[in-house]
Amino acid sequence: MVEKTNGAAGAPPEGSGALLPEWVSRRAYLSPEKTALIDGPRAWSFRELDQAAEAAARRLWRAGVRPGGHVALLAQNRAEYVVALCALMGLGAVALPLNTRLAPAELGWQLADGEAAFLLHDQAHEGLARQALAALPPGSARPLLLPMEDAAGAPSGSAAPSPAGQRKAGDPALEGPPEAPVRRAVVSLDEVQGIIYTSGTTGKPKGALLTYGNHWWGAIGSGINLGGHAGDVWLLAVPLFHVSGLSIVMRSLIHGFAVLLHRRFDPAAANQAIDRQGVTIVSVVSTMLARMIEERGGRPYPPTLRAVLAGGGPVPKPLLEAALALGAPVLQTYGMTETASQAATLPPEDALRKLGSAGKPLFPTEIQVDAPPGEVGEILVRGPNVSPGYWRRPGEATAARLDGWLRTGDLGYFDEEGYLYVVDRRADLIISGGENVYPAEVESVLREHPAVADAGVVPRPDPRWGQVPVAFVVARQAASERLKAELIRHCTARLARYKVPADVRFLPELPRNAAGKLSRRRLLELL
Numbered sequence: 001m002v003e004k005t006n007g008a009a010g011a012p013p014e015g016s017g018a019l020l021p022e023w024v025s026r027r028a029y030l031s032p033e034k035t036a037l038i039d040g041p042r043a044w045s046f047r048e049l050d051q052a053a054e055a056a057a058r059r060l061w062r063a064g065v066r067p068g069g070h071v072a073l074l075a076q077n078r079a080e081y082v083v084a085l086c087a088l089m090g091l092g093a094v095a096l097p098l099n100t101r102l103a104p105a106e107l108g109w110q111l112a113d114g115e116a117a118f119l120l121h122d123q124a125h126e127g128l129a130r131q132a133l134a135a136l137p138p139g140s141a142r143p144l145l146l147p148m149e150d151a152a153g154a155p156s157g158s159a160a161p162s163p164a165g166q167r168k169a170g171d172p173a174l175e176g177p178p179e180a181p182v183r184r185a186v187v188s189l190d191e192v193q194g195i196i197y198t199s200g201t202t203g204k205p206k207g208a209l210l211t212y213g214n215h216w217w218g219a220i221g222s223g224i225n226l227g228g229h230a231g232d233v234w235l236l237a238v239p240l241f242h243v244s245g246l247s248i249v250m251r252s253l254i255h256g257f258a259v260l261l262h263r264r265f266d267p268a269a270a271n272q273a274i275d276r277q278g279v280t281i282v283s284v285v286s287t288m289l290a291r292m293i294e295e296r297g298g299r300p301y302p303p304t305l306r307a308v309l310a311g312g313g314p315v316p317k318p319l320l321e322a323a324l325a326l327g328a329p330v331l332q333t334y335g336m337t338e339t340a341s342q343a344a345t346l347p348p349e350d351a352l353r354k355l356g357s358a359g360k361p362l363f364p365t366e367i368q369v370d371a372p373p374g375e376v377g378e379i380l381v382r383g384p385n386v387s388p389g390y391w392r393r394p395g396e397a398t399a400a401r402l403d404g405w406l407r408t409g410d411l412g413y414f415d416e417e418g419y420l421y422v423v424d425r426r427a428d429l430i431i432s433g434g435e436n437v438y439p440a441e442v443e444s445v446l447r448e449h450p451a452v453a454d455a456g457v458v459p460r461p462d463p464r465w466g467q468v469p470v471a472f473v474v475a476r477q478a479a480s481e482r483l484k485a486e487l488i489r490h491c492t493a494r495l496a497r498y499k500v501p502a503d504v505r506f507l508p509e510l511p512r513n514a515a516g517k518l519s520r521r522r523l524l525e526l527l
Contacts (some may be wrong), residue, residue: 017213018189023253024053024086035258038277039079040231046256048180049086054183056087056152063118063146067092070115070195074098074107074129075122075148077263077397081240082249084120084152090191095194096207097241100125101496103433106205110197111143114207114391119143120151129375167238168426175222189213195391196243198337198436205441207391208337210243217251217384218340221362222247223255225345226281226307232257235273235282237265238434244283244311247341267295274305283306285312285434287466289330293322295334296518301327307348309333311341312434313466314422334379335356336423338387338406338507344420357419358412367420368405371411374390376423379412380405428520430459430467432498437469439520442499451483453478456510458523470525471501472510479506 020026027036036046041185044052064072071093075081088095096114098107111132121129129145136142161458166255193215195207234252236259238244252259260273265288273279282305284292289310308323311333323330333345344367346359364383369375382405390396400407405515409429430437439457446455454474459467475483486505491500511522 001354003061017188017211019186019188020212022090022184022187023250024050025114027253027256027480031256034230034256037079037082037259037261038199039261040311042079044267049083052083052153053090054088056083057182058093059153060087060093060118063151064144065091065093065118067184069093069117070096070100070323071118071120072096072111072114072116072123072143073120073148073198074100074132075120075126075240077098077236077240077261078148079243080122080148080152082259082261084148085240085246085249086253087152089187089193092184092191097194097196097246099197099241099496100128101498103494103496104128104131104135105494107132108140109137110205112137112140113204114195114197115141116143117141117144120146120148121415122148135260151373188215194246196241196246196337196368204394206393208387209389209391210337210340210387214340215247216254217364218247218342219251219254220240221364221385222251222342222345222365225342225347225359227348227457228255229257229280229306231278232280233260233278234258235260235262235270235279237262237270237288238283238285243335243337243341250285261342261420267291269294274301278304280309281309283309283311286310286315287433289315289323289328290319291328293319293326293328296326297325303327305329307331309342309345311335313431314356324352324355332356332358332422334410334412334420338407338408339365339381339383340385340387343381343383343385344409346419350419353484354419356421357415358422359420360418361420366405369420371413371468374413374416376411376413379408379410379420381408381420382406430457430469432459432462432467432469433465435496435498437499441470442469442471442495442501445491445494446471446473446487446501448494449487452487454510456518456520456523458520458527460502460527462502465498468502470527471504472507472526473504474509475506 032047033045035043036049037044071088086094096116119129177247189212191212192209193212194210197205197207234257236245236248254347260279270292292337308328308330310330315332320330329348329351331346331351334340335341335343342362343365344358344361346357365385366382368380369377370380386406414420428439442457443455446452453476456472457469460470462468488506511519514516
């Protein structure tokens with residue numbers, strides 16, 4: 001067992017929420033020899049994961065990480081990322097997972113807005129981390145860079161030596177004598193575990209606060225819906241910086257199943273993991289599922305695969321039918337960052353009978369549709385898995401709620417049996433390859449260019465990515481292919497690749513209504 005003390009970081013967290021034993025050490029106590037994590041050829045038990053988290057917490061403490069401090073993470077899916085998350089939980093520090101696909105300027109803004117004091121990065125993203133620091137807004141505090149391979153280490157202690165130029169394990173900042181005991185014994189369900197930035201409708205993202213209670217009740221609701229199986233192996237091929245990936249780690253700690261970690265999604269590798277490594281559950285978005293079915297080549301899936309959770313927007317019915325024909329039990333799920341991933345999920349027994357439905361709300365969650373029964377309206381969500389608000393934006397949290405219900409902006413309806421059907425995502429939202437793109441953010445970047453007088457962005461269907469953004473621009477100079485290329489380069493330097501317009505079209509003026517609001521419907525008609 002890990003030693004528990006009443007030091008600064010070991011003291012119970014403040015707050016009125018219920019207290020639970022710290023999750024990592026508790027799971028190690030309950031099922032020490034069960035497999036916790038598989039990464040490539042290596043596998044670790046919960047006992048080994050707990051030991052690695054203990055060692056990482058001490059190294060992070062020596063580097064200056066303290067309870068309540070904000071620590072950003074910029075890395076690909078890897079065992080060290082999971083260890084770092086577990087170590088931050090033990091310290092009581094707040095995790096800020098960063099999207100590795102963002103441009104340096106976007107990362108710099110999030111580091112500043114999130115008040116990150118430290119930036120943990122892997123070797124592959126050291127350059128991007130330094131670029132992000134260089135792109136910090138003027139006057140912002142500069143986070144301390146910490147190589148993840150050294151600060152977190154590998155769970156088994158078998159990590160390769162640190163590459164040249166990285167901070168070595170013998171660095172006093174990581175290996176000096178501890179100032180105080182670090183691992184705490186309990187967590188409060190009211191305490192913030194992390195801040196995940198989600199695209200904002202005003203052109204800047206906002207950090208959704210996720211508490212331990214949000215994760216706890218989300219995991220409990222998911223477990224009730226899917227049923228608990230001691231031998232489950234959950235394939236995690238979605239990014240750990242997304243709530244979909246983070247929530248799988250949290251569920252593993254709470255329920256005690258194994259996580260099979262993939263660096264990135266590859267359809268052949270995912271199918272092979274299902275066939276040869278005993279994967280029973282996998283989380284995907286529709287584009288991932290389509291690539292898996294295509295790569296499968298008509299070969300049926302084994303009966304050991306009991307759930308393919310499909311989120312990130314409605315799955316086309318032909319794709320659902322193709323997957324089910326191969327024995328893949330696709331369960332549509334509805335949720336968002338603010339609901340700690342799932343809010344509603346189709347139960348396994350209804351996969352065929354309710355094809356296309358997102359199911360019923362998870363046990364702790366309430367869902368309403370702001371419309372008469374059977375009609376399409378805005379989806380409202382309430383429950384202990386719903387975020388308490390946004391970092392440094394209390395006004396937005398209040399505006400997003402109606403009598404305690406979170407206004408999602410998504411459209412859907414309930415059928416006569418109470419099953420939720422999601423008709424569309426937020427009115428203006430573009431979902432490209434499972435990533436959220438808000439037109440206002442892209443429009444804001446376009447308007448920064450001196451040749452752009454006005455801009456509007458709408459989605460265009462795409463066979464690979466589902467949707468891609470297309471920009472309509474009012475230019476201050478003669479429209480040309482050269483200007484189009486210049487605007488795309490301008491966006492590429494400031495936005496993640498999936499946010500960059502796939503095409504730019506020029507108009508003498510943008511369609512607007514009497515109130516001056518952009519008419520996206522008319523832009524869609526022009527496509």
